[in-house]
Amino acid sequence: MQIQLPKIHQGKVRDVYQVDDQHLLMVASDRLSAFDVVLPDVIPQKGALLTQISNFWFDMMRPIIKNHLTGIPVEQVIPDADEDLQQRAVVVKKLKALPCEAIVRGYLIGSGWKDYLNTGGVCGIALPKGMQQAAKLSETLFTPSSKAAVGDHDENITFAQMGNLIGTERAAQIRDVSLKIYHQAQAHAENNGIIIADTKFEFGLDADDELVLMDEVLTPDSSRFWNQSTYLVGTSPESYDKQFIRDYLETLDWNKQPPGPRIPAELINKTAEKYHEAYRRITGQSY
Ligand SMILES: Nc1ncnc2c1ncn2[C@@H]1O[C@H](COP(=O)(O)OP(=O)(O)OP(=O)(O)O)[C@@H](O)[C@H]1O
Ligand SMILES: [Mg+2]
CATH class of the missing domain: 3.30.470.20 (ATP-grasp fold, B domain)
Structure with a gap:
């Protein structure tokens, strides 16, 4: 969805927009990076899952530390925001x-x-x-x-x-x-x-x-x-999310420089399921 705000930063995964002097809109995309390269394929719903996992922890840690969430609904700054954008974006205090x-x-x-x-x-x-x-x-x-x-x-x-x-x-x-x-x-x-x-x-x-x-x-x-x-001590346990993708990339003759290779649909689906599983385990709910 097109966002009509000035984009002030584009990370590998997230885009940051200026709302006003005091607020930013942070949007987590479905982009996937491996070995610091953004791959051409996306993981459906990954951005929303990342944002919702962060939100869960921000809330849990409230007794310990203030956080940057404002509670301002995304629709208030993007009036035509669809459900998808509402899940992947947050309006935060500009710090x-x-x-x-x-x-x-x-x-x-x-x-x-x-x-x-x-x-x-x-x-x-x-x-x-x-x-x-x-x-x-x-x-x-x-x-x-x-x-x-x-x-x-x-x-x-x-x-x-x-x-x-x-x-x-x-x-x-x-x-x-x-x-x-x-x-x-x-x-x-x-x-x-x-x-x-x-x-x-x-x-x-x-x-x-x-x-x-x-x-x-x-x-x-x-x-x-x-x-x-x-988990096994003495080994290098693969990170939860990147396991399938990294294993696959290691089988290729790719120099780990952009552009990254395409990823087979089956691995995309398996990886998407890992993000869902992380969300389920952490929040206790299914997305
Ligand atoms: N509430 C906030 N106020 C000001 N800046 C923020 C706030 N929250 C996050 N940021 C900054 O916004 C940027 C978010 O960018 P992001 O993490 O997507 O990309 P990156 O860190 O530059 O690169 P990458 O994560 O892809 O290596 C970071 O520089 C982060 O420090
Ligand atoms: Mg970052």
């Missing part, structure tokens, strides 16, 4: 984004695992010797990164560097809030068969300089979700 991202790791995987192999720790935090890939960390780690300019990759920073960027008190507040959100979400997800191996939060400041949780929260795009029933 002053903080220049760092809050990464929380409950398991030793991905760049954390690589770092551990090279240095014996993750982002400068020393860990016990002899840990295995995908092991649960005895203490959840907070490993911030600085938000890179468009095109650049985000860069890990120490907690002290984060303090230099935004102030020590603010950094401590973000660390504490992030760990709280993660622990509450992890407990909820584990009760429903999902392990949240790690995740990334973004925060901004509102007009009163209060800390607000923004962007997307605890979706398969911003987190690593694993299936509890197939």
Whole structure:
């Protein structure tokens, strides 16, 4: 559906529109990315599922932290919004984004695992010797990164560097809030068969300089979700959502540069079902 608002940002998956000085419209598309490349096929309803998963968590975390949702119905800013757009879009408060991202790791995987192999720790935090890939960390780690300019990759920073960027008190507040959100979400997800191996939060400041949780929260795009029933330490568990697609792409002779290849319909359907399953497990409802 055509949106008659100025588009101020297009991410791999989401489009952001300016509503007015204080509000943005964030629209999650059905686009799918793998190896940082947006693929030519879409996953039906993926955007709506992502938005609704975020909304579920924002609501659950209200006692812990303010969030960017305004509750303004999409139809109020897009009068002819169809049901589809209403499900995939949210009207949010336009915040002053903080220049760092809050990464929380409950398991030793991905760049954390690589770092551990090279240095014996993750982002400068020393860990016990002899840990295995995908092991649960005895203490959840907070490993911030600085938000890179468009095109650049985000860069890990120490907690002290984060303090230099935004102030020590603010950094401590973000660390504490992030760990709280993660622990509450992890407990909820584990009760429903999902392990949240790690995740990334973004925060901004509102007009009163209060800390607000923004962007997307605890979706398969911003987190690593694993299936509890197939989780095995010492392996690299595939992320919940991308499993079929990545396995397929690895069988191709593709250099992981755009344009990405087409994906067979059967895999599109299987992947769509994984997003539905994530939604069902997290929210307890079927979409
Ligand atoms: N309430 C908000 N106020 C201001 N900016 C926000 C708010 N919520 C999210 N943002 C910003 O909007 C942008 C959303 O973009 P998006 O996540 O789709 O793409 P990206 O992060 O640039 O790239 P990609 O996720 O594709 O790697 C991010 O820069 C995010 O920090
Ligand atoms: Mg993003």
